[in-house]
Amino acid sequence: MIELIEFLNLAQVNRPIESQLSKALLRVIERGDFILGPESSGFEQSFANYIGVKHAIGTGSGLDALTLIISALNLPSGSEIIVPANTYIATILAILHNQCVPILVEPCVETHNIDVTHLSDFLSDRTRAVIAVHLYGQISDWTAIEEFTDRHGLILIEDAAQAHGASTAGRKAGALGDAAAFSFYPTKNLGALGDGGMVTTDDDALAQRVRALRNYGKGDSGVSESIGWNSRLDELQAAVLQVKLPYLDAWNNRRRAIARIYQQRITHPLVQLPKAVEPNAHVWHQFVIRTEQRARLASHLRDNGIGTAIHYPVPAHRQPVLRDRSNGTLPITERLSDQILSLPMNTSLTDEQVISIAEAINTWPTIT
Template sequence: MISHLDLRQVNEPYLTALQEATARVLASGWYVLGRELEAFENQFAAYCGTKYGIGVGNGLDAINLILRAFAFPAGSEVIIPANTYIATILPITDLGLVPVWAEPDPRTYTLDAEKLEPLITEKTRAIAVVHLYGRCCDMAPIRALAEQYNLRLLEDAAQAHGAAYGGRKAGNWSDAAAFSFYPTKNLGALGDAGAVVTNDDALAQRIRLLRNYGSEQKYIHQIPGVNSRLDEVQAAMLMVKLPHLDADNRRRQDLAARYLREIRHPAVILPPADRIYDDVWHQFVVRHPNREAFMAYLAQQGVGTAIHYPVAPHRQDAYTDYRRLCLPVTEQLHREVLSLPLNTALTDAEADYIIQTINQAP
């Protein structure tokens, strides 16, 4: 069976270095807000091309802290893609803000800049873009629109470590960007972890305060904050893997190029092939009009798949107030998308078999 993703296999090349990094942290006797975190923050910010990196507990917290730092009044509107993972939306509603659901481009699955302007009202304060599946949104027109209307721009880059648009990496197109290092991500920790990157001095300082109880000096609290800190062990794990991220992404890109070139089944709708080596292919997502039957066929042939994501956020029980929204593009995508195996542990022979199996599907 070719699994959709086997994290043990993905992490195996780094096993010795990860063990050494863990031993180093244990021997240091310092486990929170120490040298490992500082080193990772600096190197990840440099990798993204930003001035600052702030390690936090997870990707959801990263979005939450950015929105807290923006300090919008309750009831402010934030435009978001309707087909995102729910973690993009939870911080918005948690802070008393209002999500405004934008239909995605059905070809790229990311925000369609032309659909955003009609959604802007006097209450709009920000646009939150999501670089879904490792593909950057069409950032130039979105950024121009945000500047035109004096809106904050937030990137949810949880799936886009190393992705680029116009020669600039994900995370460096906005006021601030949120990253997740959940173990399945292209740059994955061995537990929950996240970061914010930004070029804004004041915003960086406020987020550093917010993640640490609103405190810069122990027992002195300048603002109400939370506890959301990337710990030393996870920072050390990420420091092991960061130098290999570009090579790992290149492997994903090469596999994606093969899929795009060689999968020819007429019922399988492939993702765009125009930016193969700018996208980082966190997931290789195709569409099929009879998804369940197609997935069952692949499973019978020994090919594991996954769905990212089966239920649109506005159809979740958590957001029943929005169930009446008419979002046909979003709902069709959630009915049809499925993710094929694509990761650094996948062999060429396995890719051969996956392609052959798909092309022979009934």
């Protein structure tokens, strides 16, 4: 009988700390504070300490976090923001919400992150910022991106939605740019039991503006001084995340161990493995392989009881919202979108399961 290996089962992932989560939730329910209370302020401080920044501001989602950062910058309408073409649509929606223009740049085929060699090609007198997305848990080519933004006086924003705990040269994602956005969607390396997000920054003025904007634009006066949103990390989710945060490094280490097994065991000639520039700093939110025969491989794995996913099946520039907003053809992004396949990657997997997934890939019949 074939053992079923789901792509992701969040009940299994959360089961080892289920009793701690239940106690935390009950504590919030009994206290009766549900919005902007001690749980959210406590977790904000804990997360700021973990990342190594002065400020962490909880929001309703990762999209909201990025939207609020851009809004707080007060960029002129029509400002251009350079962004990877190979990213989840939320990164680009945050730009559009602020009446700015996304300038899409092709990815590096090996890392899937933005290809820094093309940044200068898209610089104009309207360019105001760069968003560096740390896709799948690997930090972008930070030295090159930082040098580019410093040279041209641009704002540097991190989309760290998939990079909780990732680092480069001893600095964590979220402490590298002028500000960073995190998501706590349940599937993330640090996931809530619902939606949630966080802005991190060392900029006092920016932090103050984000705090106001997330809460109806209210300043110290308690009245709305700007056009804000209702986007706050609630107490229940903050309590859950406070329980999970101390486990994050160990969970990321387990993901690295799983990735090593995949890297060592998968030897199929038609499968290309992902490249880790800094193996001990990558946090492997997803383990994404490539093959020109993706549908066949996914079907083969499904027949062997193994779940897979695609991150992402329709590139952002091909989606209706960007139909008339794309800045050119993006053949590399489209090729990746046609070839990528995400294998199971979560802390509930056993070594034996990971090995069996690799063996199933290696026994996939080739068609010549």
